[in-house]
Amino acid sequence: MGSLTASLPNSHRGPIRTIEWEMLDKRKFYPYSMMSSFTVRCFLYPLTLVRTRLQVQHHNAIYSGTFDAFRKILQHEGVKGLYRGFWISCFQVVSGICYVSTYEGVRHILDKNGVTNPKIKSSVGGSCASLVGQTIIVPFDVISQHLMILGLVSKQGKSVSANPLAIKTEGRTKSQITWDVTRTIYYRDGFRGFYRGYLASLANYVPSSAAWWTFYQLYQEILTTLPPLLPHTGTQCVAAVMSGCTTSIITNPMDLVRTRVQVQRRSIPETIRFLWATERLRIFSKGLTARMTSSSIYSLAIILGYESVKKMSVLPAYKDEVRW
Template identity: 60%
Template sequence: MESLGVPSINGGSGGSGGYIRTIEWDMMNKYKFFPLSVLSSFSARCVLYPFTVIKTRMQIQRHSELYKGTFDAFHKIFKYEGVGGLYKGFWISAFQLVSGIFYITTYETVRHFLQHQGVRDSRIRAMAGGGCASLVGQTIIVPFDVISQHMMVLGQLDGLGKSRVVFNPLQISYIGQKKPQIALDIVKTLYKKDGIRGFYRGYFASICAYVPNSALWWSFYHFYQEHLARLAPAGTSTLLLQCVAAPLGGVTTVILTNPLDTVRARLQVQRSGSFGHTFRVLWGEERMGIFTKGLSPRMFQSVFFSFTIILGYESVKRFSVSDEYKEEVRW
């Protein structure tokens, strides 16, 4: 059955419930959606950013020379560098909010286009939309990502808390410098060494890591959502099912794509040459450990990020839905 061309809780488009599960792009008031979406995304990033710092530091270290695991890294960073150590590069990374607007607009637009082209499988539309959205988003955010990652690892302390440089590939003088000046020095040094290309170092690796990651995440999100809807008792909150499906999709995607993300981080921060060369060096150092390197913080980050982003995203869509559809949308 068809009802507004939108999948229902039962996996079809109308279903016995007679209500809308997926709120489509043309069903929302964009003047409400965009401001609420930015606010929701920023709030989630504030809470989850420390996991990004921990993940990046664990990915670029050799073996486990400094951090033994997620909780060990959190403890050492907090103990020796304070809260500021967990938020290094945050304001540079916050520019991801700009790319986020383009990301979600691309995702929803592609899904909407494919639906009108007769593609009814929500997982296929989600995969295509997620992949295209990531391509657009990464093109915008990679320069900020490169800068923020250098700030994340700059001046980290060793396991004994000694104030010595553990990693400073650009040879930036950061002692006594304020964060804006450090960021400016990184920008100047990158441009001096590599020109504009320096800000897109690892772009290909980012595309190889994030496009499949995004495509798979959205596809698994819809996959788990549909199966949970079939198993759940009648009347179960749609938002609850979505908030369970998102972390499941995140965990599945992280396990499948972790080596790609590790190569991306190494390539952008360590300036280690081509994608293939970086992979070979990493394989020589870690062997099968490439599949688990930085996996635990990335897993934690993905679970919490998936949950909070979907909770915020789907709630924002419900708050932004046009008046004509409000009675057909349930929480």
């Protein structure tokens, strides 16, 4: 659609539903994207932390569910407990820019080579974007997950052993603890320690990203055939939430494996065997509520920001045709 629309004179162009890469002013797009991504991360990071802790715990040894986890973290650790590892995870903003650039760039290349099916472009673009994004972010993900699980408290209010690196936390600042985690990982496993769970991340996030963008495109197409109850951006947000829920259900077991591999230092086959022996069919539901909640809210916030940023960054020649 992008190349065809761009080639037509203004008087013959119809409303633009999908803003393509060549329609964007990159000088506006990149800074707006970084601000949007950081804002979303600030508000929604606690959901990621809670999901990680639910996935790491054995059965329901610490938290009985998502809301119980929030309550206990606030009770025993305060608000700052919900933001353990936040600053190191902020490097994901850089990863996010690379992700978006890859996604849009691959879509653009496919379009130039005659691939016009939007679902195919979304699927391939999402896969490539996730491959690039995970290669950049996995080291920071490994560090932040170790930070997330520090300070776990049992149902009896006692500290529990969830510190596989044996990091000392008492009397230490956040920066000192972060440095200790980073240094210990390197001393134990070398540089490859920062890519622990990399294959598990790819196995989870590449198909997850491909599925998310495919379902997002599909749900948009379905919703646009219905009577228009919302503005176009509202329809995109609804499609994003539906896509987030669908993808979470499909990929939850692999996300559980990824988290356990990165934190508990087992191989992928060992982790799968251990999870099946201890959790059985709970692998399909463990942390799922937190993940669906997190994914739905993230999808809504990210797409609201992403699509709004694209519309604000569109080149002047296309502004009148953009649908808000």
